[in-house]
Amino acid sequence: MDEFSFIDSIKQKYYKQPTLLKGVGDDAAVFRQQNKDIVTSVDTMVENVHFAKYTMSPFHAGYRALAANISDLAAMGAVPAFYLVSIVIPADLSNEDAGSIFSGMESLASLYRMDLIGGDTVSGKELSISITVIGYTEPGRARYRSSARQGDLVFVTGSLGDSQAGFHILANKGEYEEESYFIERHRMPSPRVDFAAKLSGIKRVSLNDISDGLANEVNEIADASQVTIILNEKDLPVSPQYPQFPVDLQHKWKLYGxxxxxxxxTVAEDDWESVKEAASNTDTVVTPIGYVAERSLSSKVYLITDNGKIPLYSEGYTHLK
Amino acid sequence: MDEFSFIDSIKQKYYKQPTLLKGVGDDAAVFRQQNKDIVTSVDTMVENVHFAKYTMSPFHAGYRALAANISDLAAMGAVPAFYLVSIVIPADLSNEDAGSIFSGMESLASLYRMDLIGGDTVSGKELSISITVIGYTEPGRARYRSSARQGDLVFVTGSLGDSQAGFHILANKGEYEEESYFIERHRMPSPRVDFAAKLSGIKRVSLNDISDGLANEVNEIADASQVTIILNEKDLPVSPQYPQFPVDLQHKWKLYGxxxxxxxxTVAEDDWESVKEAASNTDTVVTPIGYVAERSLSSKVYLITDNGKIPLYSEGYTHLK
Known part of the structure; x- marks a missing residue:
């Protein structure tokens, strides 16, 4: 199959977004969006850096690559609308596998009625998937890391460390409880789009998605907002079967996974009820895990543990290698 | 230099686009644009597929990668505003060379006051540069390939085949006239943004950029518009020193280069004066090279040569390899 037939094979038969004027098939895509702010981001996944054949099928590689990008939109409070995909295909990747990567993306995209509006397919030595996503927020409602203020509650959605637990199960044969739950959390994560969008009634929310571990993301909020943040270790939410893993790994995954x-x-205490309402309306678990302390030019994050208050440093997340 | 310091080093000190609300430094970029249509496209260049060290410095590789993307916007009649860059950096690429790639992009971007608003830097086996561009047109003024109508004039900007001639000079040592002109046309092409934008007063224009050779692009217009197009070989514009190259290469480069x-x-004859005015206002040479003949479901392109009228087929452009 040549490049043009392949592009034809992944081209949508029809488009879902009412703002789209031109999808795939010209030099560029065109859309018209009034009265919204437009949010865009790009992210690339390279085989054997971000994913590997032994833990991910091509379908899952595509699914997760798009999930990571949609999660960036969620972290801005944006509703996803479009994606563009640039893929480098090595000679040893079959057409079927290349198609499965796009099927994986499409199966997630369809949940959000996202349209694939552009892309590029080129040959190269190693598989790499670069995705650009575009979404919308209500005017002035994009959520920045720099919006945390003294006195805010810190909250987190869902449970922490599950994706790394899933990867651990895939990489280390053994008997585990709820194997398929953890594996799915690794291969097919659910970006928190609906919850984030439901926060749009709240004037000020700081938000970050946990792509590089909680410690790193909270430090980014503290840095951007120039505040000190205090987290309570005992409040960090984990899933019911999480305690089956070795204690040191539990600790590592939930903080740095x-x-x-x-x-x-983070939100003002007065808005906490609205956050809980957004969570309940979108079947999302939301947990308060700390608070924003004083404003500070040398921003810091602390973790209150059974052994006292310790500094929680940002640790450069290293992808599997 | 780690990923974060590298990103810091290429981050703009200030932004130029008045519509930008948030550039690099959060989960995504945010902009607000009222009363325009938004045009977006992505394109990837891989080393040794789209460019090679022996013909391109890192600076030129970056420059040309962005030029190719901006050209897609020009082909839509759009004015460039933003770009996002995802780059896969192999271990043997120095930080200096990686920085030069971004300098090459920046030197072209600054001509259009474009802002770099996002990106991703990942390690991998081979250098690959994926660029997403975003631009604007006046509402309803995006230019499609499907807009050609019977009776239209066909026109082309500038001269044809120069980029391939420049590549030929770089790949084949020898004595050539105007060497630096042809080499610069290969390494630092100028997308026809200003000219295309000046056409915005004309209601209907079909437009395509010549990235894969004239024959291919005109066939795309014929296909999308379901028309037959007739070109006159003697009218195809070439630069003054072009005839120094072997006749068969001249022929190949100007049609398929x-x-x-x-x-x-293509435009209606009534609008030809306006096209010439746009060209003259932007120091662009524009040449009529043929016309749109009858509407036809089985669209075709013909070339009138000294030896009669021959069909001009689309030939899949093959990148250097």
């Missing part, structure tokens, strides 16, 4: 694609954020 | 990034389009 990447790619859960949950959200961490 | 890619990456001149000139524009080919």
């Amino acid at each position: 990447g790619e859960d694609f949950e959200l961490v954020g | 890619g990456e001149d990034f000139e524009l080919v389009g």
